[in-house]
Amino acid sequence: MAISMAFSDEQKMLADMIYKWGVNWLDPQMEHHDEVDEMPKDFFKETGKLGINGLCIDEKYGGAGQGYTEVLIGTLEIGRISNALSMTWGAHLCLCVDNIKRNANEDIKQRFLPGLCDGTDIGCLGITEPNAGSDAMAMRTTAKLDGDSYIVNGSKIFITNAPVGQVLLFYVKTNPELGPKGMSALVTRIDPAPEGYSCNKIKKFGMRTSPTGELGFNDMRVPKENLVGELNKGVAILTGGLTTERITLSGCALGSAKAALDLSAKYSKERVQFGKPIAEQGQIQYKLANMYCRYETGRMLAFNAAAFVDSLTDKRGGKGTDLDMMAAASLLYCGEIGTQNCLDGIQIHGGYGYCLEYAINRHFRDSKLWEIGAGTSEVRRMIIARELLRKY
Template sequence: MSLNFDFNEEQIMLEETVWRWASTWLEPQMEKLYEQDEMPPNLFKELGKLGVNGVAFEEEYGGAALGYVETLLVYETIGRVSNALAMSVGASQTLCFDNFRRNATNEQKKLILPKACNGEYIGCLGITEPNAGSDAMSMSTRAIKKGNKYIINGSKTFITNGPVADVMVFYAKTDPDKKSRGISTFFFFPKKTKGFYCEKIKKWGMRTSPTGLLTFEDMELPEENLIGGLNRGVAILTNGLCTERITLSGCSLGSQRACLELSIKYAKERIQFGKPIASFQMIQEKLANMYTGYISSKLMAYRAAAFCDALENKKGGKGTDLDRMAAAALLYCGEMGTKIAADAIQIHGGYGYCTEYPVSRHYLDQKLWDIGAGTSEIRRMIIARELMRDDFQSAR
């Protein structure tokens, strides 16, 4: 039996198309946009023209009907230019709209997904609250039913795309006595809804990807805005976190690859002691470690994505192999990405410390992947929990 690690022709074409766009349209704007902390205004419409806003979505909604391997490949390719914007694209496409697609009714999907695919709508997902981060199930945002409406009060923080989102998916307690079993999922249109407020959060990394502190004050939503049924939120949330961890590994992978490629080029060009610094063994050691780290990260992430694509029900969360594999993929990509970016700065010396050199952005952005989508500590807790399952059989 053979194992084939190569991308197929369609995947290679997809990568080439996104790379051509990212290296010619996005790259020339990045230094200025990063300094201003501004997202390119037409980012999602541009991606809509390329047909990559709904990589795994059904064709009837304007999607490409591919899978999570291809979604990961798109995020990796954007991440080669901008880790931050790959995260924004992932927050919209995977966290918000894919979660929505997997749980909404056909009527709800028809209303939202075609505009998500053509880039008219940007999405965001709200789990985290000021007092409920790693312990997400302790969220206190409340949705109280009054007649045929829900009244929402509470807040969500660190929400990627919050300041620019047209559609938000979020979780709220509908039956607090039931704790995690009393959480439901809702969607709404932030720009058109009264009682919704957003404050942009200032960050030192992941600039250009806007992050918001969002507040709901007696915000009224029609009951039709409930997704997936009353008190069914915990399964939606934990399933969604698996595909989020797998596909967003691509943001780190893209940065890892960029750091390696930029460092090889720089090390060959930079002359010290009369020779290119690439001829020094201590620089070569770093490049060899960066390469090995990138390839290992890539295998972990794409294997998890392929595993998920092969699952008929795509079920993740507690008690599934997918939960362990997704947590392991992002744990490895995140921690390796932080190391690789630090090596890239070291190889670039003082120039690596200057904003003119893209490695500086990759370095600042990479640290997020030890934190976002559940921290490294939480990912280790998930992996250990799944290894200790009574029915755990093989260390896949």
């Protein structure tokens, strides 16, 4: 499928608005917040003011009614300044809010979406458990119906935004004997913390401004009207969500791939060794040219996948769909070139690139996540091979 890579005037204005805000508001704070391992306190208030917290959510819930192409523009432009905050924004919007929009009934949408769109509430999504990472279907958290509520027991790990979040969409086994066919999605408020809920912040070497939590559920009650979608039909929600998430979150890695190129090109023209800028050395030019080609190739893969999903009526991926393969390919490639561009960027910066205060170093530490999160590179290759082989 051939698509036009040209953005509309509105899309260009969106990209420009987000990037300029990132340069002016975000960039001056990043070194400090990375060091102290905290999200800037007003981050979601600021993105709320920009009108992007519900970018792909219907206007009647307070969203901006845009598509996944615009969300990808958002993750890319924020990611050029901070990959970690791009992930935090993306986790809120693509992992939590968009899945509520796509799968919940009208009552849940009315109760949860307006606050998530206007910057009052921050969303997060809980799939991963200590013993269920790549094999997410092996999750053990259970929810048993007791009167008017589910009683939830179990745990989740690596949950982006949980330490600062208010709304958690998460998956449980409502009928463990049925395996994946006994899985459901629930949504609950986690701030103020409900009885039986706990969250510990996890320390990480990268993505430090994106808070990550380990969650415990000990007889935590969730009202039964907070069931998202149908009982025991959670797998379709989970896999459908992962598909669009892989496309939109490709922008986080692309943002760092672009930042690595920009920072390195600039530095190489300023840094003088052997009497001339290192940019005049063939070996540096070779790296810069490769960085540019990787970024442009990744951009085409990701925006092609975003345009494809925007063109679909049901926007559903899952086993046996081209969309699943395109989404896996998008994040696989963008994740790996994000790391590679940052590694080349560190090399161009020499010893300075090895120092924590240099932005290239932060982008590298953040970028590595994209070979792991939202299904690892190995899992993405498995999906691509599965769908490819189906066709031959």
